[in-house]
Amino acid sequence: MHEGRRRNGWSWPPSFRQILCWLIILFILPLTAFMFVPLHVFYAPLVIGVVAVWIVVLVVLLTTIDPAYSRVYTFAKAVHFDASKHAHVIEKFYCNVCQIHV
Numbered sequence: 001m002h003e004g005r006r007r008n009g010w011s012w013p014p015s016f017r018q019i020l021c022w023l024i025i026l027f028i029l030p031l032t033a034f035m036f037v038p039l040h041v042f043y044a045p046l047v048i049g050v051v052a053v054w055i056v057v058l059v060v061l062l063t064t065i066d067p068a069y070s071r072v073y074t075f076a077k078a079v080h081f082d083a084s085k086h087a088h089v090i091e092k093f094y095c096n097v098c099q100i101h102v
Contacts, residue, residue, distance in 0.1 A: 009063030025059065 009018060029052045033045070081089055086096050095102050 008066050025056070029055070 033048050033052065081097050089095060089097055090102060093102055094100075
């Protein structure tokens with residue numbers, strides 16, 4: 001398993017689910033366009049194209065955003081979680097691995 005922290009969805013190595021989702025998006029968008037374009041009025045291809053571009057832009061934007069607190073990156077390495085000391089990783093809104101309040 002990858003030991004380092006991932007900054008965003010573009011960090012290597014990519015997960016299987018991430019690759020699968022990109023392949024599904026690349027499969028569904030053209031399929032939807034080819035299915036609906038002949039069935040609707042003249043502005044349907046424009047609407048479907050705009051929605052498809054908007055979805056891809058949102059996926060790229062959300063994959064690029066770093067969701068972590070800045071304090072998480074001040075640690076050189078993640079702390080090992082000791083299950084004998086704590087019942088759960090997060091207790092009373094405090095992360096015992098990152099050592100920050102969440």
